[in-house]
Amino acid sequence: MGRNSRRLRTKIILFYFTPIPSDTIMREFLRTIKQYILPYKKYMVGALVFNLLSAVLNVFSFISLIPMLQLLFGIDKHKYSFMAWNTPGISIKDITVNNLYYYTTELMSHYGASVTLLLIGLFLIVTTLLKTSCYFASVGIMVPIRTGIVRDFRQAIYHKITSLPLSFFSEEQKGDIIARMSGDVGEVENSIMGSLDMLVKNPILLICYFGVLIYTSWQLTLFTIIVLPLMGWIMGKIGRKLKRQSLEAQERLSDIMSQLEETLGGMRIVKAFTAEKKMNNRFNECTEAFRKATNRVNIRQASAHPVSEFLGTFLIVLVLWYGGTLIFSHSSNIDAPTFIFYMVILYSIIQPLKDFSKASYAIPKGMASVQRINKILHTENPIKSPANPVHLKELKNQIEFRHVSFSYANTPVLHDINLTVKRGQTIAIVGQSGSGKSTLVDLLPRFHDVAGGEILIDGVNIKDLNIMDLRSLIGNVNQEAILFNDSFYNNISFGVENATPEQVEQAARIANAHDFIMQSEEGYNTKVGDRGCRLSGGQRQRISIARAILKNPDILILDEATSALDTESERLVQEALERLMKTRTTIAIAHRLSTIKNADEICVLYEGRIVERGTHENLLAQEGYYKRLHDMQQL
Numbered sequence: 191m192g193r194n195s196r197r198l199r200t201k202i203i204l205f206y207f208t209p210i211p212s213d214t215i216m217r218e219f220l221r222t223i224k225q226y227i228l229p230y231k232k233y234m235v236g237a238l239v240f241n242l243l244s245a246v247l248n249v250f251s252f253i254s255l256i257p258m259l260q261l262l263f264g265i266d267k268h269k270y271s272f273m274a275w276n277t278p279g280i281s282i283k284d285i286t287v288n289n290l291y292y293y294t295t296e297l298m299s300h301y302g303a304s305v306t307l308l309l310i311g312l313f314l315i316v317t318t319l320l321k322t323s324c325y326f327a328s329v330g331i332m333v334p335i336r337t338g339i340v341r342d343f344r345q346a347i348y349h350k351i352t353s354l355p356l357s358f359f360s361e362e363q364k365g366d367i368i369a370r371m372s373g374d375v376g377e378v379e380n381s382i383m384g385s386l387d388m389l390v391k392n393p394i395l396l397i398c399y400f401g402v403l404i405y406t407s408w409q410l411t412l413f414t415i416i417v418l419p420l421m422g423w424i425m426g427k428i429g430r431k432l433k434r435q436s437l438e439a440q441e442r443l444s445d446i447m448s449q450l451e452e453t454l455g456g457m458r459i460v461k462a463f464t465a466e467k468k469m470n471n472r473f474n475e476c477t478e479a480f481r482k483a484t485n486r487v488n489i490r491q492a493s494a495h496p497v498s499e500f501l502g503t504f505l506i507v508l509v510l511w512y513g514g515t516l517i518f519s520h521s522s523n524i525d526a527p528t529f530i531f532y533m534v535i536l537y538s539i540i541q542p543l544k545d546f547s548k549a550s551y552a553i554p555k556g557m558a559s560v561q562r563i564n565k566i567l568h569t570e571n572p573i574k575s576p577a578n579p580v581h582l583k584e585l586k587n588q589i590e591f592r593h594v595s596f597s598y599a600n601t602p603v604l605h606d607i608n609l610t611v612k613r614g615q616t617i618a619i620v621g622q623s624g625s626g627k628s629t630l631v632d633l634l635p636r637f638h639d640v641a642g643g644e645i646l647i648d649g650v651n652i653k654d655l656n657i658m659d660l661r662s663l664i665g666n667v668n669q670e671a672i673l674f675n676d677s678f679y680n681n682i683s684f685g686v687e688n689a690t691p692e693q694v695e696q697a698a699r700i701a702n703a704h705d706f707i708m709q710s711e712e713g714y715n716t717k718v719g720d721r722g723c724r725l726s727g728g729q730r731q732r733i734s735i736a737r738a739i740l741k742n743p744d745i746l747i748l749d750e751a752t753s754a755l756d757t758e759s760e761r762l763v764q765e766a767l768e769r770l771m772k773t774r775t776t777i778a779i780a781h782r783l784s785t786i787k788n789a790d791e792i793c794v795l796y797e798g799r800i801v802e803r804g805t806h807e808n809l810l811a812q813e814g815y816y817k818r819l820h821d822m823q824q825l
Contacts, residue, residue, distance in 0.1 A: 219382070219553050222560055226342050230335045234390070237335075240328035241391045244321050245398040248538065251317035269295070328391060336383040343375050343563065350566055355573045356637045357598075365448025370566060373443045374559035381556030385549035392542040399539045406532050407524050410513050414505070414536065439487050441562075442480035449476050487555065499544070509536055573636050579656035585663060585744040585775055586648050588612045589634070593643035596629060603629050604798045607643070616776040618786035620819065621795035627779045628669075630795070631747050634777070635661045665743035669750035669779075671730035673722035678707050679714040681722075682736045689740060701736035703729070735767070746771060748778040783820050792816065 227234065273280070273288045297306040351367065359367075403411040453460060453469055460469055513529050524532065591609040595602070603626045611617045619627045632638055633645060636652060645652045652660055673681050682697055683689035694714065698704040706729055710716040722730040738746065748767070764785060780786045787806045794802035794809070794816050802814050809816035 218557055218560070222382075222557075223386070226339045227335065229342075230338055233331050233335050237328050237331045237390050238394065240324045240331065241394045242398075244324035244328060244391075245395045247317050247321035247324060248395075249398060249402050249535065251314050251321060329387065332387045332390065336379070336386060339386075340375065340379045340383060343378060344371065347371055347375070347563060347566055350569070354566075354569060354571055356632070358569060363444070363448040363451075365446075365451035366444040367566070368451065369444040369447040370559075370562050373447070374562050377559040378556050378563070381552040382560070385552045385556070388542075388545040388549045392545050395542045396539065399535050399542075402535050403532065403539075406528060406535070407513070409516065410509060410532060413512050414509055439480065439483035442476065442483045444562075445476045446473070446480055449473050505540070506533070506537060509533070573639055573657070575657045576654055579659070580650050580654050582647060582650065582655055582659050582663070585613055588648070589745070589775065590646040590649075591630075591633075591643070592646060594630075594633065594640050594645060595642035596626075596633060596638065597641050598629075602798060604633075607800060609793060609800065611775055611777060612790075613775050614773070615790040616771050616778060616786075616788070618778045618780055618789035618792045619795060620780055620783065620786070620792060620816065625795040626798045627795055628749055631749060631777055631779060634745070634747070635664045635666075663743055664745045664747060665738035665741045666747050667731075667735050667738045667749065671722065671727070671734040673718050673725075673730055673733060675717065675720045677712075677715045677717055678703075678710070678733065681718060681733055682740055684737055686740050693740060694736075697736040697740035698733075700739050701732045703732040703736050744775060746774045746776040748776065748780075750779055750781060783816075783823055794819075 272292050273285050275282075275285055275289075277285060294306060294310075297309060301309075347370065400411065403414070449469075449472060453473070460466060510533065513532065517524070517529060589611040591607050594604060594607040596604040607630065609617070619630060621627055629638070633640055634652070636657060639653070647655070647660075647663075674684065678698075679691070679694055682694050691714070695704060698707055698714075707714055707716070718724055718730075718733070722733070725733070768788070778786055778789065783806075786792060789806070791803060792806060792809055793800050794814075796815060802809055802812065802816050804812070810820060
């Protein structure tokens with residue numbers, strides 16, 4: 191019978207709480223919290239202890255109301271005498287109540303009713319002070335947990351972003367990624383972390399309060415438990431759609447961030463084509479869609495407090511009616527003061543239940559953001575270092591592309607590429623835009639993995655190498671000079687630990703950047719602005735070249751490295767690069783054929799295939815595709 195009774199109570203409680211956040215949401219919520227809360231388990235233990243103390247002291251302080259009410263109304267005329275604590279045949283509850291009343295009557299006989307009331311009131315004040323102190327301690331302990339978990343979320347997203355392959359960012363909008371880092375993590379902080387304190391504190395309060403209620407009057411408590419599921423069902427009906435609506439709102443916020451990011455990146459084009467009105471209209475549409483989605487979420491969430499307030503009052507009135515009926519009919523085992531104490535404890539339960547109703551709204555709302563965050567965190571990274579990698583510290587012999595093929599989303603880009611680059615050689619790759627030149631060189635540092643064939647360095651497949659070792663061998667100078675909003679010094683020394691000022695300056699001199707750096711306000715400590723916006727295109731490119739020179743790699747990849755330079759700077763940088771390339775293995779992509787005339791071998795790509803190869807003079811003599819490109823540039 192006892193087991194069946196426990197099952198019945200469990201079903202009643204689950205029936206009350208389950209409809210609000212669904213089982214799926216709760217499982218997802220608990221899995222998320224469990225994953226991030228382990229580093230803070232000592233804080234959790236402290237929070238549980240202080241919440242338990244707060245609940246016990248709260249109940250204990252309210253117990254003093256019973257003798258206070260008895261004294262005020264003069265209800266109890268019984269004469270009490272002290273009862274030994276180990277009196278046989280009498281429960282500890284009855285002994286405790288008897289002795290408390292005995293001490294109360296003794297105080298009244300010696301000091302009078304007024305002083306006794308004052309002393310009971312002081313006892314209530316002291317227990318309330320202890321209770322609120324424990325509550326403050328429990329809330330204070332939860333603060334490092336909340337802020338720590340939010341910090342861990344942001345760090346996990348950022349670390350995951352830096353580990354993902356470049357193909358991920360070609361499929362995702364940068365504005366959407368930024369929205370997940372800012373808006374979604376902020377929603378997790380406000381919704382889920384705000385509910386965490388409720389979910390730690392309220393179960394303890396409910397267990398303590400329900401225990402006291404059952405102990406005080408099981409009839410009234412049974413009636414209360416029967417009424418609660420109806421309220422849970424009503425709250426559940428209101429909150430079911432909140433997660434879906436919150437997900438829609440966060441997606442609309444992502445659209446806003448994407449629109450803003452595109453506008454900032456393309457502001458020059460927007461103004462050049464006088465498209466301000468068009469962009470404003472597009473942005474207005476995004477913000478209006480976000481406003482409507484947010485309205486639906488906030489209106490539904492705003493209904494939580496008035497509905498819970500009404501249902502709480504409805505519950506109190508029902509219990510007051512039922513309990514009063516029992517007392518008037520003399521079928522209850524409690525008197526009027528004890529009933530008032532019961533109502534005080536019952537009213538104390540209303541607030542934890544309201545908090546649970548708030549959490550039932552906040553958790554689905556926050557889990558919609560967690561779902562969007564997990565799309566990044568759970569993205570599989572196909573480019574990984576092997577379990578037992580081969581470590582390679584330098585290039586000794588050659589790089590070999592053996593029957594290499596590659597596709598973007600089932601669209602073939604490279605077909606059966608065979609190419610050998612000896613140590614110290616300079617290999618140039620030319621061809622029309624879209625022929626696969628940049629894709630080919632991106633395969634070497636494993637920005638993408640080959641779809642067919644293999645790439646070997648000194649006879650070792652690059653998939654068998656440690657990725658950090660592989661990329662440390664390679665220096666990149668891209669067509670788009672990518673700089674960070676930092677000083678000249680830090681941009682040049684980026685990725686090189688413990689670089690000395692002399693080494694940085696030497697790299698800048700080789701790249702023909704030292705003079706304009708020294709002409710800036712603070713020399714090498716001058717900030718270059720967002721993406722180097724304070725510099726010209728040629729200056730940005732020379733800083734990028736200096737960065738590659740300082741890294742001093744065995745393999746140098748030049749992807750249109752001199753395309754943004756003026757004629758004079760191009761000549762100076764080209765001379766510096768030629769001196770640099772004499773001791774390095776270089777793969778250079780070029781549209782200006784004049785910059786690669788001295789390459790050891792020139793490979794001509796056409797529609798993903800190498801159609802010609804040879805020296806500059808040999809290719810001109812063949813009068814093929816390379817000759818046509820050369821003649822077009824001469825014209």
